[in-house]
Amino acid sequence: MTASQAGRRAPRSAFVPSPVFVGILALTLVSGWMTWTTFGNVKVDVFLLVICGWLLSLCLHEYAHAIVAYFSGDHEVADRGYLRLNPLKYTHPLLSIVLPIVAVVLGGIGLPGGAVWVNHEHIRSKARQSLISLAGPLTNVVFALALAVPFLVGLGPQVEDGTLTGSAEHIEFWAALALLAVLQITASVLNLVPVPGLDGGNILQPWLSPPYQRAYNLFAPYGFILLFVLLWQSEINRFFFTFVYWIAEAIGVEPGLSALGFELMRFWSNN
Template sequence: MTGYDPPGEPLILGVPRAAFRPSPIFLALVALFVASGVMTWNRYGNVGFDVFLFVVSGWLVSLCLHEYAHAVVAYRSGDRDIAHRGYLTLNPLKYTSPLLSIVLPVVVVLLGGIGLPGGAVWVDRHAIPGRLRHTLVSLAGPATNVLFTLVLVAAVAWGPELGGPLEFWAGVGLLAFLQLTASVLNLLPVPGLDGGNMLQPWLSLAYRRMYDLFAPYGFILLFALLWSPQINRAFFGAVFAAGDALGLPRELYQIGYALIRFWE
């Protein structure tokens, strides 16, 4: 359903059309991703810095699309106010916590080489009927990471036939690895994270209350779990096994990780 508000701005289901336009910040990130990819392909200047820009900007673009997927499914499921909160513009500054959504995941990429789940878009769960819809809203984000993983792994597989420098494909390989780790982390049944939120609607009332009590501390719980040597080994063992099964060469994303730390 479309219409017009008083100033003549087109409306879609009562929401201004501008609420659906990609923000200049997101478009700038996409432009940086493309430009740095071209720079890496041509080994322009400091190729390590080129790969750094390529991987970080690509990772930020994927974080925006991850949160956008949550928002658009929530909007389609009944939460119309999510458009007014700016989540459908792909603007990372609109997230509930830009620090947790953008800054922290980038720092973790540089320090640890894993794709940490980002912060969040705030969804009005009361506006969304049915447990299945709630689960689909939470699933939408990790589904984008899985899709990106498969696309990037396919790109790496076909890369040698396209030619190009090793540094470029190492950057693509690292992006694929980041998406793979993000897929696994986001699907873990940790309270407050997407995997836990997928299960929350199906819990009994008593377990749901306990879940809601721990949900605000999901990030802390995730770090605590990964800090355990046994869980850390099991996690990376599963990620490496999944990467090997998909045909993602370990040495490729290891080279990519070394390149983005160009200051060393």
């Protein structure tokens, strides 16, 4: 691609949300209604709401990277379809979609995943390169805060010291919402850890000296695997969730409610 091609503006159609994203959004809304009304098997409803809501946040996370990259000079992201919020266009569907869903189902962890590819040759500013990497985690932070609003304003159930003290009406919906909020917190924290290859590391990478950048690039392909393995270590996992639940409580989300959401989501379990 020539410099003139990279510098051209994308057509409006490049910004139109894809049918795949619209479908995920529709499924999220429908499963939310099903959970609110306890339609059919409410545990299946919770599962669909959490998974669809998580997929929605994954799309927005990667879109944030792409749109900031576009306005920072890399217009190739439009040609790759990244501006249409289509997760099927990601460079690593297994890491970007399948593995994060598995992590949610098995461990209630919002794992980050490799997805959109940005051509940094078109990004001349170190600050803009860092901002591109920061845009994704900031989306998770905003998502977490938005999900916490109903709890902060008192719309959700009242919980004190892990015990439900108010009405249990629509408890399944609120538990799913609390779990989604906690997933966004886990994603925010993990994405900001300065591990090579992840957003936190990529924020710092432009500012490293050439020798350190070479070392960074050497370890970057293995950063995600290393993080995944570490999180399954009991002591690290316990410390991580203690920190996550501390943040959740600070923004009004009761950890016990999210734990209920996790139990309900695993509809195949006997719990």
